[in-house]
Amino acid sequence: MAHSGFHSLREETAASLPVTGDLPDWLRGSLIRNGPGAFSFPDGSAVDHWFDGLAMLYRFTFDPGGRASGGGDAVHYRNRFLRTDAYEAARSGEFDGGFATGETTLRSRLAGFLTAPYDNANIVAERVGDRYVALTESPRGVGFDPNTLATTGPVDREGDAPSGQLSCAHFKRDPATGALVTLDTEFGRTSRYHVTAWTPSGDRRHVATVPTEKPAYMHSFALTPRYVVVTEFPLRLDPRRFLRPGRQAPFIEQFEWEPDRGTRIAVVDRTTGAVVAEPVTEPLFGFHHVNAFERAGGSEVVFDFETVPDATAIDSLYLETVRAGEMGAIAGRVDRFAVDLGGAVGTDRYGAAEATVSRERLSDEGTALPTASPARWCREHRYVYAMGMDAPVTEWARRVVKLDAETGVTRTFGDGADYFGEPVFVPAPDGDDEDDGVVLTIALDVDADRSRLFVLDGETLAERARATLPHAAPFDFHGRYFPELRAAAAE
Template identity: 45%
Template structure:
């Protein structure tokens, strides 16, 4: 008997729901209090037309609040012009792989009038007391964490500019500042690495790096001393984005002969230590990075090539299509010799990685948590949760019949005695039941402690955060 269809996770969810208390099986740890906030696409269909890619669905926020052994739930769309247009049956804004224009004339006309899209459907973070949803355009959208109501786009109080950024800012391990970069497209494009006080909206340039053909990079790495950009050989001529008439990502070209270029920048003064050449590969997500003497160590969820982007087109996923798998891989950059060493950390697939971030971001660590797949040949979909010991390659797995988990979020126990002393939270689609549940695992043993049943199927999302009670 074949497993239930994971295509259910790519249906539009129109209903916005508030549930005061979800049914819970098992028992939550008494210390676990706070809210898991999740972000991801949930609206794909506009009348008789649909967006083309998983990354193009309109943002919906989900909140699971845990206290006194109980779990409440709410979900709400991010209120943006693009979302309102699609709800009204129109695709009016450009997305990652969707062009709003059908005719050649319309493409030509809007080529010079398009406005950035604030469909912040990728991640959530905090700017001090403000919670914001993020995407790859520098338009963070603030929301109320209690009601999930949208408060509007957050403006920056500085002169830094760029068309792209990442939805994965890092917290500087030393200062607590947020660190990210802007990509400014031009004849000679420029990565502009900046820091932002955790409670402010004024960004300060750390340093910049010019490139002729920018790479598509969904995330980057930070250590206690360095910022590292892994420039994969999926690159673009910026002029083609303006003139080709193709959706954004379809202007990028895979050129493996370029290899991967690791640009290492001093996080204090922006000095570029060098650009180091490694083998061609592609990735969405870095796991962690740290300094080891004069070496910089990067752990990355590595794909052989960029074909995973094509596998994530919506029609393929809705038809139950499989996706290539990423393998956890260590790249060791010798700043002295310029050599880049490559080591596979495990043969178990790993994506959407998380660590004990508060204590080990940018520092040596032992454990990573992520999603994986039983079909290592790319014929299946995400169907398990993985815990990886990066020092030994050992793994622990959780899976359930017909279940497809989302990104695991590690929550440390109060006064944690060890790196994995805590729980892992994941929103899991139960395809057979056509519903989802919040799964709580013991992070040490990877055994289930509890699950809270949601009254509908939660579409597959991307990233989230746990906000503990203050």
């Protein structure tokens, strides 16, 4: 049977995969990916939305020369479900999703945050201090052993710094300080966004608190050395809904699209915690801030953000829709936003009126899950890698694309498989140019009923190596490359 990529993978595997092509000798770490591994469960129940599948981790440890397997380039592969409350509930037929499936999930997500936070952490794998943690849009992370992928238990927001009931799944790391910055939403009489940061040693500290009239659904934010940018879309939630009696719609369906609000871009000083500017621009929606940086001595904040047409992108990702090939609104475009802070720099006034926003389209290429080199995080970047999608979308991404913000030229790769996932750029340790390195991506070969890992050249997107998995993995979300997770330690 041909796979749509939205199937359930039941097996957990460990295998050494032979490699076709050549792995760079310096590529000796591990790619850990996270995504929904199963959408239906043994008792016949199922979730309704791609974002609600049960979290599965995948690890690919690169072994050039085959030091850990006795000769020949190899990739050591392993996949495993997270063992969470959600996983246990699914085994007993009681899992009701948490994002777009189930009727009580908003209430349970808000009410249960102290005792039983939502833990189907299927979005990102991150390193927090010495711990490896799977993340979702809840303040509860789920720790795992990076070698075995065994679940080690909850990782909550420890310490005195404030938190909330909802979180951006994407933390942002400042490579200069090692700080890992988070954005949580606290619902209340006055709802607030709390920015906090984990230090490299794993302590949490408060950075800033930004009040909001009505909280927005936000999947990520932007970070520069001096600022945090909170892009508050007009997809808003009235917290009083939580108190209403009777049946509740699924979590995300409780948010309402209020385009008249426009999009508030709150620029927050990381040192003082002050909102130095909060210009309002046209109504926007999207999930991923790619990267951000400062220009003009810090008086201009620039960030790349992948916009989608509007919040119906979320509706387009219901499984019934994607399996039918009706993914109309999911193709994004990467836009570069520049906030001129005007006279706001150096003041701590709330709501400086002088700030202005400009917007420039990097490319007309349809995209999903855009990324930039981690070596460029918080600094100016030139290249964006993404899944390439046609619009309107009738099938999943058929290619990987590389956008060049300087020339506007796009490169693509689309060979050797049918559908491609998020590209992760790994910089070469001794590289001179931003794109010296490789791009890692997982693709699905429908006829072969197998997924395949591709190692592409970061400059040209030419294939350098591939390895075929023992099964077809469902389409997943995000991966991180961890150079410290090496084969000798892993096997």
